[in-house]
Structures are given as C-alpha cells and as structure tokens.
Amino acid sequence: MSAAVFALLLGGAGLATAASPAQAADATYKVRCVPPAGGGDPVEGETTAKVTAPATAKVGDEVDVSWETVKPASNNTDLMDIPKDAVQPTGWITVGGGGGELKVVGEKKNPPIPKKAPMQMSTMKGKLKLTKAGKITLTPGKYEVAVTFSFGTFVTKCAPTGEVKGGATIDVSAGSSGGTTNGGTTSGGTTSGGTTTGGTTSGGTTSGGTTSGGTTSGGTTGGGGGQSDFPGKAVEVAFDCGPVVPGGIKTPVTINARKNGGSYDLTVKTAKGAMAAPMALPAGALKPSMAIKLGGADSGTVKVAGPANAEPIPDKAPVSLSDMTGTYKPGKTGKVTLSPDQLTIDVTMAPGATPINVPCKATSSGVSLELDTAAQPGGSGSPSTTGATTAGPGGGLAETGAEDGGGLKALALVAGTVILLGAAVFTFTPWRRLRGTR
Structure with a gap:
C-alpha cells in the first residue's frame, strides 16, 4: 500500500x-x-x-x-x-x-x-x-x-x-578499568526491524457458499448436436498465494463455454464479494487472469483474463473479481476436461504505474466442464501450448461472479495485502516524480 x-x-x-x-x-x-x-x-x-x-x-x-x-x-x-x-x-x-x-x-x-x-x-x-x-x-x-x-x-x-x-x-x-579492549558492538534494545512477515490477518479464507451453474459431478459434457452453450459446474478451488495472502483463498469457480465455429469462447466466474474493501480502491486497480488446465484428449492451458474495475471502489464496499474470458481452440479430437488452475491478480494503484503481480497456485481443484471436441489447425495439444487470450468486455467488480452470493472473502484480503505491497511502490511516488517517470 x-x-x-x-x-x-x-x-x-x-x-x-x-x-x-x-x-x-x-x-x-x-x-x-x-x-x-x-x-x-x-x-x-x-x-x-x-x-x-x-x-x-x-x-x-x-x-x-x-x-x-x-x-x-x-x-x-x-x-x-x-x-x-x-x-x-x-x-x-x-x-x-x-x-x-x-x-x-x-x-x-x-x-x-x-x-x-x-x-x-x-x-x-x-x-x-x-x-x-x-x-x-x-x-x-x-x-x-x-x-x-x-x-x-x-x-x-x-x-x-x-x-x-x-x-x-x-x-x-581512562577510568579505573585502565582503558582496555576495543569498543565492541553494543545492542540497542529490542526491535521488530529486519525481516518481517505478512502479519496475521482477519478474513482469511472463505468458502464460496452455495455455488451456481452446474449440477453433475465431473463437469458438463457438450459438443454434440446443435448445442452451442455449455454450462459448467462450480468447483471449490483452493489457491495458495504464498506469504502475500496467509491461508490462501477458497472460492467456487465456474467455467462456461459457447461454441464459436470450431473453437469455444470461455467465461470463468468466481463468487461474488462478501467482504468490504479494506480501503478505497481507484478505477483500474484490480485485474484478474487465470490459467484453465486441459485434460483428457487435449493438454496444455488456456488463459482467460478479466477487465479491471471500471469505477472506483469505496472503502468498505463489496469487492469481487470480474468475469474472465478467453478462447479455447481444440488441438485434439475427443472428450476434453477444463479445470481452474493458477489465478493471477494484477494490482495497479496509480495511472502508468507498474502493476504488482500476485500469483496464486491452485492447490486443489476439479473439473468444471467437459467438451466433445474436434481438432482444429493450430489448436492446443501440448503442455506448452496456450489458447488464445481475450479480455472480457466491460463490467465492474461488484457485478461479476457466481450468482449464489457465496463470498470470496479472501479476495478482500488479497486486495488489502496486495494494495499494501503496491503501496511500497507508490509511497515512493515523490522520488518517481523527481525522476520524471510519472
């Protein structure tokens, strides 16, 4: 911050x-x-x-x-x-x-x-x-x-x-001790300086509550007939964000797909915010992205990304991640599973500032969607191949996410902690101005 x-x-x-x-x-x-x-x-x-x-x-x-x-x-x-x-x-x-x-x-x-x-x-x-x-x-x-x-x-x-x-x-x-030895080093009392930790936080992790979207376990199968929309099921995902977010984040994640020619337009939703923002956040402060892991017939990952908040978020107001979108172009024919993987949140607290990148690894996840695919030229098909990425259209943080009202409470912690880190950058703004970087 x-x-x-x-x-x-x-x-x-x-x-x-x-x-x-x-x-x-x-x-x-x-x-x-x-x-x-x-x-x-x-x-x-x-x-x-x-x-x-x-x-x-x-x-x-x-x-x-x-x-x-x-x-x-x-x-x-x-x-x-x-x-x-x-x-x-x-x-x-x-x-x-x-x-x-x-x-x-x-x-x-x-x-x-x-x-x-x-x-x-x-x-x-x-x-x-x-x-x-x-x-x-x-x-x-x-x-x-x-x-x-x-x-x-x-x-x-x-x-x-x-x-x-x-x-x-x-x-x-010289005193009665006769001036002996050299000065040595002395201590100056107790200090909390040196290495610091992220501190204890409240709000920690939260479960997403009731989830929206799917019903069956193992995802929703699609791709046949004239079907074009393939809703996924919400799966509970645990994210490890390292020392930035002690305890990590737990939230339901839903992957939905819409067929577009031989490819699929993906929309990924997390739960709505159920916790107040730890501080006022400017417009454009939070921008999420996620890697969707492919399994079954295909392999690799597809990146989806969401827009940053279009409007400022007042102190204590609900905070949610925007919907993330991207395109999956199959590289193999057969049944392909899609599962939430790494989440990344970019935090930018001032126009033109370098974003603070907060990676959160999915330590537990599950299949949200299963598709019957037909291989496309230039599609996925290897662990190193990533699908095309598209940014989602407009939308504010408070309006996105699962419809069940389940809380991504830890997100507020992410916002607070990340902002705090961002503060390290922006606190030095006076010098950045002197150097003409803003």
Missing part, C-alpha cells in the same frame, strides 16, 4: 541523546532504499540525522545514544493515510576507532500521517559501553523502517550511497 506507506522509509534518520553533559551533531547524506519484495524499484533520497551523545565520559561507562530524524527524505504520498503508531525505525551507527556498530531502535509511535504530510518517525535509542580511551565518533548509517497494518508488516531497507560526514563525538578518558 505502498500500503503503506513507505515514503516513511526514505523518511530519513536522526538521533537523540541520553546522558549529561550531552552534545548533538547533524549529518546529511544520501540513501538508497529498497522496498519490500514486489514493491517496485529502489529509490534514492536525502535525509538529515541528528546524533546525540555525552560530550565526555570515561572508560567503563555505558552511555545513551540517540538518532533523531531532523529532515525526512520525502513526504507521505497522496494515496493513503498512515495510521497512528504504525511506524517503527531501526538504525545502525558506526562507532569509530574499531568499535563496530551500535544498533538503535525507535518506538512504534507516530501520529496519524495524512496523505502528502511530512513523514514522522520516533527517535531511535541505544546504549554504548565504552571500553577504550580516546575520541569515539558516532556516524549514522543504514536504517530500516517497518510499517504495520492490520494485514501485515512491511520493511524498507535504506543504506548510504556515499561517505557520511558528521555525527557526534565522545571524548573518553
């Missing part, structure tokens, strides 16, 4: 202080930030960090060091608000004189950050044990920003692109 949300990543770093007497110093430097997987290309920006630490201390002291963001690298995007207490930064300060790195961690504490408003991160803090006399320099370096939503936590990692100048200096005098 960009979800969130991640403008904050480039938001910059800063430092705060602890003991007295204390001194603070600013460091302004350029960073390169890498968004979460699927969040788009890395971006660059400039941040100003203030490091605060005692001006003087002695060997054996454990001093407080902090990093405060003075100037963030960008504002929040114009796509979504960042909720209160959702942002947690973690930074690493280089300790000069062979002292390694000091890890500093901020609280997950921030005011609500409206669209286009300056990013705000809490002060990162840590403790440094002084083990060597002399001047110890503290220079800010790489940092991470984790943003947590109800449907997951996403981390952007930022690192300097050149030399960092500035930071605090501690004049360490």
